[in-house]
Amino acid sequence: MEVKKVNVYNLYIINIRKTGCGVLKQVKGSNNEFNRTLNHSLLSLVLPIAFQNLISAAAIAVDVIMLGVINQSVMSAVSLAGQVTFVLSLFYMGISTGAGILTAQYWGRNDVKVIQRVFSITSIFSLSISVIFFLFSFCFPEFLMRLLTNDAELIHYGAIFLRTVSFSYIAMGISQVYFSVLKSMENARFSAWISSICLFLNIGLNALCVYVFFPGMPEKAILGVALATVCARCVELGCCVVHSIRYSKxxxxxxxxxxxxxxxxxxxxxxxxxxxxxxxVWGGGLTVATSIIGHVSADMVAANSIATVVRNLAIVFCAGISSGGAVLIGKYLGTNDKLMAIKASKRINLYALILGIVAGVSILVIKPLVSLVVELNDISQSYLDGMLYVCAYYCVGKSINSTIIGGFFPAGGDAKFGLWCDIVVMWIIVLPLAYLCAFVWHVHPILLYVVINLDEIFKLPLAVYRYSQYKWLKNITRDVAL
Structure with a gap:
């Protein structure tokens, strides 16, 4: 059925009794009742997902802040080494999103047997990627660090961390897919609980390594922090296996x-x-941008490490609304309920805008406190002050774009728009411009940082226009005879 923008609300009122889905079946056509029901469904997904994102961002923040106590070089090295884990997480996100698309729509049909098959298929792909990254990170850590910086001290420290933390990749690959499938089945609480337990375990082990066992010993402290991450990931996987055996379908x-x-x-x-x-394409662009920063100056690397942590903490609810919205939209489309999907998506977009503004304002509010938590030299501190202002505007575009491009479009089977959008915006416009600013025109580091973060602003009008066409509304399930 082709849904036209001009009469979507009238169509919704006429057909709402016939097209209900899940908890929304009882809605009688009242906008107030619809909004209350949608809010309840959305909050039950967004809060646990946002909490898990907060836990993940906090885990990275803990590593950076605690190692910053040792010295600025150690903190910068571990932050750069984390880019390898970040690239690996991009594969996890892609695989998990692909699994989530199918899971959410089959969950709308209550077809758990097909979901089980999807999970098994996805796990093999994720495990294969994890093994490849483990081998490269364990065998060639210095080579990977040289791709990110030319500073010998940062390469040395980063290689120590990378070789050790690579053992966590195997466990992480399997647990992340399991979490994704559970979220798409509207069970996001488990992953939030397990992530919080592993965070506290990670913090405790980090504190022991930095403050008790190896104070003033950078290399051993880095090794200990990496081992703490490995232990936390192994515990996480163990909890997933136990949950699967005892409680999960x-x-x-x-x-x-x-x-x-x-x-x-x-x-x-x-x-x-x-x-x-x-x-x-998107994550590779971010990694190239980080590499550009890494070749400009070590002071800019240190400032960017802190700015990235603050920004990631600020947008956890933005990521939650994106993931939660994708699950609900996919569920509605799995039952051919396009009217409900449109109406829900409009409400979710409003929430994404509000959360993006709140995230930006929160960065400006906590900005004076950041300097009290992390010790940087005067040059790095001046860079950080400017970067946090840039992060504030970035959050608004990021929240809306991630909800539309990273949430609605994949949930409706429109997976190619985001790819072409990032190819054009990041690789044809932003990154070449950033390269020129850094190595040809030698602009001020803050202006360079502004250019690097223009991608979300450029993508925003493209995303809104594509969304308004409603070409992303597709049911991708098939009748499977088991």
């Missing part, structure tokens, strides 16, 4: 080789490859 086992799995594997690849490419 989704189990850990190898996928079969029958016709149904071949069909689902084709569907998974069809929607995952464009999303994976999009994450790689």
């Amino acid at each position: 989704v189990k850990f086992h190898l996928p079969g080789k029958d016709r149904i799995n071949r069909q689902l594997r084709k569907d998974f690849l069809k929607y995952t490859i464009p999303i994976q490419a999009n994450y790689f």
Whole structure:
């Protein structure tokens, strides 16, 4: 059914009794009742997802802040080494999003058996990528660090961290996919609880390494912090396995080789490859931007390390609204309820705008406190002050773009728009301009940082226009005879 923008609300009022989905079946056409029900469904997803994102961002912040106590070089080195983990997480996000698309829509049909097959297929892909990153990070850490900086001290410290933390990749690959499938089945609380437990474990082990066992010993402290991350990830995977055995409808086992799995594997690849490419293009752009910063000055690297942590903490609810909204939209589309998907998406967009503004304002509010927590030299501190102002405007565009491009479009099977958008905006416009600013025109570091963060501003009008066309509304499920 083709849905036209001009009469969507009238169509909704006429057909709402026929097209209800899940908890929204009882809605009688009242906007107030619809909003209350949608808010309840959304909050039950957004709060746990946002909390988990907060935990993940806080875990990175803990590593950076605690190692910053040792010295600025150690903090900068670990921050740069974390870019390898960040690139790996892009693969996890692509794979998990692909699994989430199928899971959410089949969850709308209450087809748990197909979801089990999707999870098994996805786990194999995720584990394979994890093994590749483990081998490279363990065997060639110095080479990877040289791609990010030419500072010998940062390369030395970063290689120590990277070689050790690589052991966490295997566990992380499996647990992240399991969390994604549970979220798409509207069970986001488990992942939030496990992430919080692992965070406290990580913090405790970090504190022991930095303040008790290895004070004043940078190399051993870095090694200890990396081992703490490995332990936390292994505990996380263990909790997932126990939860799967005792409480979950989704189990850990190898996928079969029958016709149904071949069909689902084709569907998974069809929607995952464009999303994976999009994450790689976007994340690769961020990594190149970080590399540009790393080759400008060590002081700018240190300031960027802190600014990135603050920004990631500020936008946790923005990421939550994106993920939660994608689950609900996918669920509605799985039952061909396009009217509900449109109405819900409009409300979610409003929330994304509000949360983006709140995130930006929160950065400006806590800005004076950041200097009290982290010790930087005067040059790095001046860079950080300017970067936080830039992060404030970045949050608004990021919140809306992630909700539309990273949430609605993939949930509706429109996985290619984000890919082309990032190719044009990041790789054809922003990164070449940033390169010229850094190495040809030698602009001030803050102006360079402004240019690097223009991508979300450029993408915003493109995302809104594409959203308003409603071409992303698709039901991608198939009737599978089990």
